[in-house]
Amino acid sequence: EAGVTQFPSHSVIEKGQTVTLRCDPISGHDNLYWYRRVMGKEIKFLLHFVKESKQDESGMPNNRFLAERTGGTYSTLKVQPAELEDSGVYFCASSQRFGQGLGEAFFGQGTRLTVV
Amino acid sequence: DAKTTQPPSMDCAEGRAANLPCNHSTISGNEYVYWYRQIHSQGPQYIIHGLKNNETNEMASLIITEDRKSSTLILPHATLRDTAVYYCIARPNFGNEKLTFGTGTRLTIIP
Numbered sequence: 001e002a003g004v005t006q007f008p009s010h011s012v013i014e015k016g017q018t019v020t021l022r023c024d025p026i027s028g029h030d031n032l033y034w035y036r037r038v039m040g041k042e043i044k045f046l047l048h049f050v051k052e053s054k055q056d057e058s059g060m061p062n063n064r065f066l067a068e069r070t071g072g073t074y075s076t077l078k079v080q081p082a083e084l085e086d087s088g089v090y091f092c093a094s095s096q097r098f099g100q101g102l103g104e105a106f107f108g109q110g111t112r113l114t115v116v
Numbered sequence: 117d118a119k120t121t122q123p124p125s126m127d128c129a130e131g132r133a134a135n136l137p138c139n140h141s142t143i144s145g146n147e148y149v150y151w152y153r154q155i156h157s158q159g160p161q162y163i164i165h166g167l168k169n170n171e172t173n174e175m176a177s178l179i180i181t182e183d184r185k186s187s188t189l190i191l192p193h194a195t196l197r198d199t200a201v202y203y204c205i206a207r208p209n210f211g212n213e214k215l216t217f218g219t220g221t222r223l224t225i226i227p
Contacts, residue, residue, distance in 0.1 A: 033213075048213060104162035107160045109158060109159050
């Protein structure tokens, strides 16, 4: 069974440009999460989807970040316009159906974003 | 979510048991103790979780004190591949499903 897949693995963009990160969760997982680690800091929660609905977006840093999960399958996280402080590693995770107990969350390998 | 406290770093000899402590003195009755680890450049990996009973799986054992204020993750026969940052997380069993990562313990396995 394929794990959580993230694209691209690395991205280098200039300040002010737009970048879109993609996450393909494990098939059948309704829960999808985005996290990020900026340099020297802890891994921080960004938001949580249950199927196509945003369950919790309390961790989104500002309105330059837009996450979508059309159809409840893969998700995208767009940063527009990117700023230098957005540099870091963005992780996606998925877990089993909501309301069926807290199973383990499976993480992707992350997308390393560098804004120059 | 309850705050957890872990030592910043630990060393362990290869082949020996690695015992990683975690304090969670403010944990509430509905919070589980979860352990994850992050091996360099990879995404976090689930290890084990428990509520109040000791748990064991193919990766590790989790020992939770009777008062639930602390726990210990045990890797029975540490290998070089176990070198990673280990995170102890207290997480409610309903409602808020996000994981709150702290600074963790950087475990180094010494050959």
